[in-house]
Amino acid sequence: MKYSAFTVLREALRGGTGWLPAWREPEPKPEYDIVIVGGGGHGLATAYYLAKEHGLKNIAVVEKGHIGSGNVGRNTTIIRSNYLLPGNTPFYEWSLKLWEGLEQDFNFNAMVSQRGVLNLYHSDGQRDAYVRRGNAMRLNGVDAELLDAAGVRKMAPMLDFENARFPIEGGLLQRRGGTVRHDAVAWGYARGADSRGVDILQNTEVTGIRVESGRAVAVETNRGVIRAKKIGLACAGNSSRVAQMAGLHLPIESHVLQAFVSEGIKPLIDGVITFGAGHFYMSQSDKGGLVYGGDIDGYNSYAQRGNLYIIEDVHEAAMALCPSLGRLRMLRHWGGIMDMSMDGSPIIDKTPIDGLYLNAGWCYGGFKATPASGWCFAHTIARDEPHTLNAAFRLNRFTTGHLIDEKGAGAQPNLH
């Protein structure tokens, strides 16, 4: 059933009784050609592109809960491609280009809003670092502008420009960056995959991976054994646990990231504003609440909640940047499980086990990568080799030294 203004009108006249389920709830088959483990944004996007770009049938997505109940359901919605390093920038730019066409492509309103992403700078040193990053973006054909204080003031007059500790001197702006309605991404990809024959198996938890003679042949689940010719893991914060079922030990630690929404107010923040020096970022949702966050807590966690000191820290940064926010109440807050890698960059690669593919290590930056991650992982699985765009995201790069470390922080996950 194609969604359009016409169908909305037609169904309204029918009292909303004609809407069809957006995806089926099939029983698991005993075997598929491809099983994707993880029904989050990346897993669903992978299934969608396997079906759409590669024309493949006989695919299942296996999700332990309901689709979209993980990080794709609870992130701060930002999309951007303002990265520094050559392994990263073309990949994230491809993702942004896919975002730009996504709603038409998968016939679902994802509220893709390219309202701009502005990184503030407060010192000459920070400015120079942002100039370098902006030039790296330009060299890769990505839009980047350097604003002075007057330029920032025109976009965001409510910020504290005279802050003694962090005077706002300017910012690096990517106008094509912005926000996307994250739930719609999961639903849009699910509906698109399902309509092309992908079985989405919810409440189906993988409890084991069968490897025979160096080849992955099946997943064991709480609903039985499902054999597969190819298995792709897209489990985000649970990647280590699932990979260990196949005997793989990953360069990943799972950490908690907290994020927040304020009470709803009239339009105040037009785009996404980041305060890199204070480790804080914010935007405003269409419902009026400010959506904001800061650092990870810093310790391994699968609890999906964090501690008070980070809540205090994030709100201190908010107050330093924009004191008028002090009148607002925090309405909602949550924590997710971030798969922090040893260099802060992701892994999309084959594994040493034939027929087993890995998509993991997204740290706290996986949402913006959703389209390109699915697209590249689909290519890697379908062709049994990485695409040029994910060629640098190797699992063995930590051994060979080809690290992609944007922050230059080294092999300590909680520093990325």
Place this chain on the structure above:
Amino acid sequence: MRIPCPYCGERSNDEFTVLGDADVLLNRPTDMSLAAFDAYAHSRSNPAGPHRELWYHYGGCRQWLVVNRDTRSHAVLGVELARTSQRAS
């Protein structure tokens, strides 16, 4: 989350910084082959359950501690000084 420091007593976790997996970090390989160094630097078990971690009490006694903590609930199962911990080499 509170950490019961052996010297300072129960303190808020924001008095500490976390380095990482104590079982790996306190067992630096004697054989510095590439494989051993790579595993030491990069491979982590990352369990959902009890996890022994190196914590540094920067806001207190400045001692390194091995904190055994359940990563599913953040419950602290045990704390000992790193230098006397069983797995230290």
